[in-house]
Amino acid sequence: xxxxxxxGELLIGIIILAGxxxxxxxxxxxxxxxxxxxxxxxxxxxATLGVLLILTGAFLYFAFYLDHxxxxxxxxxxxxxxxxxVAGHLNARAAYRSxxxxxxxxxxxxxxxALKKSRKEKH
Amino acid sequence: xxxxxLLNLIxxxxxxxxxxxxSFLSFTVGYIIGIILIGLLRRFWPYDFYMLKVWAxxxxxxxxxxxxxxxxxxxxxxxxxxKLAIRPGIFAYTTELxxxxxxTVLSCLICLTPGTLTLDIAKNGRxxxxxxxxxxxxxxxxxxxxxxxxxxxxxxxx
Numbered sequence: 001x002x003x004x005x006x007x008g009e010l011l012i013g014i015i016i017l018a019g020x021x022x023x024x025x026x027x028x029x030x031x032x033x034x035x036x037x038x039x040x041x042x043x044x045x046x047a048t049l050g051v052l053l054i055l056t057g058a059f060l061y062f063a064f065y066l067d068h069x070x071x072x073x074x075x076x077x078x079x080x081x082x083x084x085x086v087a088g089h090l091n092a093r094a095a096y097r098s099x100x101x102x103x104x105x106x107x108x109x110x111x112x113x114a115l116k117k118s119r120k121e122k123h
Numbered sequence: 124x125x126x127x128x129l130l131n132l133i134x135x136x137x138x139x140x141x142x143x144x145x146s147f148l149s150f151t152v153g154y155i156i157g158i159i160l161i162g163l164l165r166r167f168w169p170y171d172f173y174m175l176k177v178w179a180x181x182x183x184x185x186x187x188x189x190x191x192x193x194x195x196x197x198x199x200x201x202x203x204x205x206k207l208a209i210r211p212g213i214f215a216y217t218t219e220l221x222x223x224x225x226x227t228v229l230s231c232l233i234c235l236t237p238g239t240l241t242l243d244i245a246k247n248g249r250x251x252x253x254x255x256x257x258x259x260x261x262x263x264x265x266x267x268x269x270x271x272x273x274x275x276x277x278x279x280x281x
Contacts, residue, residue: 049191096243
């Protein structure tokens with residue numbers, strides 16, 4: 001009987017710790033990676049998953065130990081999950097359109113000719 | 124499809140009326156009976172049974188979660204590698220999906236797959252420009268997009 005709360009606590013602890021670690025690692029990625037597009041890779045994926053894990057851990061803790069089903073946390077999970085990738089996409093798109101250069105070791109750029117063509121058609 | 128859901132709700136309410144019991148439990152029982160009835164009578168509908176769509180949506184959500192897991196661990200793996208061994212680039216990908224809704228879901232999925240990020244969508248709405256962390260994988264990535272994501276999205280929308 002005493003084992004179950006212990007295992008539950010351990011599990012929730014591991015979930016929250018994993019989320020925090022993912023957050024730290026993606027912050028490290030922001031420092032390490034060379035250009036804005038690669039940085040937004042790190043920021044959209046790992047940070048989103050980190051926040052999701054922390055929120056899930058908090059939700060499980062409230063549900064099992066305080067007998068409180070927090071619908072706000074569930075809504076928060078859904079919102080972060082939907083808006084994370086969209087924010088990453090919009091940041092990268094705005095950066096590209098305003099002419100931020102790719103990293104010099106990038107090998108391929110299909111967007112540049114297409115963008116040039118569509119701008120020429122507009123004028 | 125919405126007509127089937129409405130009919131299912133009506134069956135659930137009729138069940139509650141028949142039992143004269145107004146609780147969540149009897150609503151659930153009535154709803155399950157409605158699902159079974161509509162499933163049995165599905166050949167009279169001009170379109171598919173709606174639970175198939177619900178199942179496809181659940182599968183798509185699970186795919187989202189799985190891709191999010193895989194991709195964040197791939198990105199972490201690239202970040203903590205002592206020497207940066209990535210060759211980023213942008214490649215164009217032509218999709219077969221048509222409506223705005225489908226393409227939005229597809230580009231969200233691409234943003235969450237390992238090493239890819241949607242950068243721009245062409246005016247015609249058919250070509251996606253994707254920034255990949257490792258351009259050597261571009262072929263594999265586009266094959267994967269074609270085979271798994273587009274198929275999963277099409278199952279939901281048509």
